[in-house]
Amino acid sequence: xxxxxxxxxxxxxxxxxxxxxxxxxxxxxxxxxxxxxxxxxxxxxxxxxxxxxxxxxxxxxxxxxxxxxxxxxxxxxxxxxxxxxxxxxxxxxxxxxxxxxxxxxxxxxxxxxxxxxxxxxxxxxxxxxxxxxxxxxxxxxxxxxxxxxxxxxxxxxxxxxxxxx
Amino acid sequence: xxxxxxxxxxxxxxxxxxxxxxxxxxxxxxxxxxxxxxxxxxxxxxxxxxxxxxxxxxxxxxxxxxxxxxxxxxxxxxxxxxxxxxxxxxxxxxxxxxxxxxxxxxxxxxxxxxxxxxxxxxxxxxxxxxxxxxxxxxxxxxxxxxxxxxxxxxxxxxxxxxxxx
Numbered sequence: 102x103x104x105x106x107x108x109x110x111x112x113x114x115x116x117x118x119x120x121x122x123x124x125x126x127x128x129x130x131x132x133x134x135x136x137x138x139x140x141x142x143x144x145x146x147x148x149x150x151x152x153x154x155x156x157x158x159x160x161x162x163x164x165x166x167x168x169x170x171x172x173x174x175x176x177x178x179x180x181x182x183x184x185x186x187x188x189x190x191x192x193x194x195x196x197x198x199x200x201x202x203x204x205x206x207x208x209x210x211x212x213x214x215x216x217x218x219x220x221x222x223x224x225x226x227x228x229x230x231x232x233x234x235x236x237x238x239x240x241x242x243x244x245x246x247x248x249x250x251x252x253x254x255x256x257x258x259x260x261x262x263x264x265x266x
Numbered sequence: 267x268x269x270x271x272x273x274x275x276x277x278x279x280x281x282x283x284x285x286x287x288x289x290x291x292x293x294x295x296x297x298x299x300x301x302x303x304x305x306x307x308x309x310x311x312x313x314x315x316x317x318x319x320x321x322x323x324x325x326x327x328x329x330x331x332x333x334x335x336x337x338x339x340x341x342x343x344x345x346x347x348x349x350x351x352x353x354x355x356x357x358x359x360x361x362x363x364x365x366x367x368x369x370x371x372x373x374x375x376x377x378x379x380x381x382x383x384x385x386x387x388x389x390x391x392x393x394x395x396x397x398x399x400x401x402x403x404x405x406x407x408x409x410x411x412x413x414x415x416x417x418x419x420x421x422x423x424x425x426x427x428x429x430x431x
Contacts, residue, residue, distance in 0.1 A: 140429045141308040141331070144351075147323050149314040152363035158312050158323060158427075166306070186309075188427055195415050195423060198317035202427040234430045250360050258360060262323075262353055262367040264305045265399045 130227035130236035136162070136210060139184045145169045146262040149190070149200060156202045159259045160184040165213075169261035176223070176255040181213040183257065205232050209244070211257065221245060222256050295392035295401035301327070301375060304349045310334045311427040314365060319355040321367045324348060324424045330378075334426035341388070341420040346378040348422065370397050374409070376422065386410060387421050 127135040142160035149156050161169060165181035168174050177183070187209070188202030212218070212225035226244035228237035237243075248256045292300040307325035314321050326334060330346035333339050342348070352374070353367030377383070377390035391409035393402035413421045 140335075143306040144309060144323050144325065146367055147312045147314075147321050148358065149312075149321065149365045150361075150363055151365070156312050156314065158309050160309065170305075186427075186429075193313065193423065193425075195419075196315075198315055199423075200314045200316070201425060202311055205428040205430065208430070229430070232428065232430045254360075258358065258364075260358075260366060262351075263370040263397065264351075265370065265373070265394070265397045 127229060127234045128236045130229055130238065131225065131241050133210075133212060133225045133227040135229065135234070136182055136184065136212075139182075139208065139210070142166070142184060144262070145183065146259050148259075154190040155206060156188050156190055156200060158186050160186065170264060172261070174255065174257070174261060176215075177213045177257065179214055179216075181211075183211045183213075183259065185209050185259075207231065207237070208234070209237075211244075222252070224256055292394060292399045293401045295394055295403065296390065296406050298375075298377060298390045298392040300394065300399070301347055301349065301377075304347075304373065304375070307331070307349060309427070310348065311424050313424075314355070320371060321353050321355055321365060323351050325351065335429060337426070339420065339422070339426060341380075342378045342422065344379055344381075346376075348376045348378075348424065350374050350424075372396065372402070373399070374402075376409075387417070389421055 129135065139160060142162055143166045144158060145161045145166060146159045147157060162182040164178055165183055168178050168181060187206040189204040189206060190200050191203035193199040193201045207228055207230040209228035213223060214225065215223040218225045221241045222245065226241040229235065230237055251258050304325060307327060308331045309323060310326045310331060311324045312322060327347040329343055330348055333343050333346060352371040354369040354371060355365050356368035358364035358366045372393055372395040374393035378388060379390065380388040383390045386406045387410065391406040394400065395402055416423050
């Protein structure tokens with residue numbers, strides 16, 4: 102098939118925007134496949150926990166980000182994937198009052214599918230640990246227990262940060 | 267022109283992934299055009315400032331994120347755009363030890379072009395304030411003064427957060 106030159110830039114753009122995406126093979130966590138490319142997802146919120154000295158960014162796939170930006174998150178739509186990326190804290194050398202990421206701890210995810218994950222409150226719960234992304238396999242109940250205080254927020258702690266339209 | 271069905275999903279994907287991108291017209295700041303779509307850029311780092319009680323995410327365009335993930339940021343490559351998105355802090359209701367975004371403050375950007383912005387240390391400095399994204403017009407020197415302590419880091423405070431490959 103011959104393409105008109107009009108379409109070439111679009112195809113090249115896709116290649117460029119994924120050139121830094123994760124490419125290695127990572128084993129499933131709790132039977133859930135690794136969400137390839139999450140490193141490039143858009144931001145839903147950030148958080149800083151002073152109880153365990155960690156900095157976090159909460160990312161989402163397209164369905165989740167669109168829901169977050171339009172405030173339609175209780176419940177989150179099926180197909181949403183939320184990712185929480187966690188780093189140990191450190192003080193920024195050149196601005197002492199700023200706390201910033203140091204060592205990478207883990208990335209943990211919630212996969213919304215109200216049918217498939219009916220037994221775990223509509224979500225698949227998974228985590229990959231360390232820069233080597235070792236699958237967490239201690240069971241979804243570990244995740245669910247901690248999220249029980251927010252069961253009336255569709256089990257999600259994160260409030261979507263406000264962004265200009 | 268007739269397209270084979272192979273290309274239809276690719277074109278649709280582009281439409282979906284930009285459907286929550288900023289679309290309104292925003293005036294330039296310091297003569298620099300508004301970087302349309304920054305709300306969907308990927309993450310470079312986060313920070314929490316305890317001196318002015320703000321939470322931040324540092325985002326980048328494709329060139330900047332690729333440089334950040336591969337550690338080639340001193341100097342940052344021409345074409346890099348760094349965005350710092352700032353919110354006032356609040357305590358997460360359901361997890362008191364977590365500090366999270368409240369009111370949106372502003373989004374500020376550094377545009378790298380060592381020729382075009384030779385007079386301002388290789389960067390164009392811009393800021394848009396509030397959810398209405400009102401251009402900041404008090405001069406680049408306001409931005410530069412604050413960044414002088416990191417002139418040997420190509421004028422950038424942010425250390426790129428570690429991400430799994």
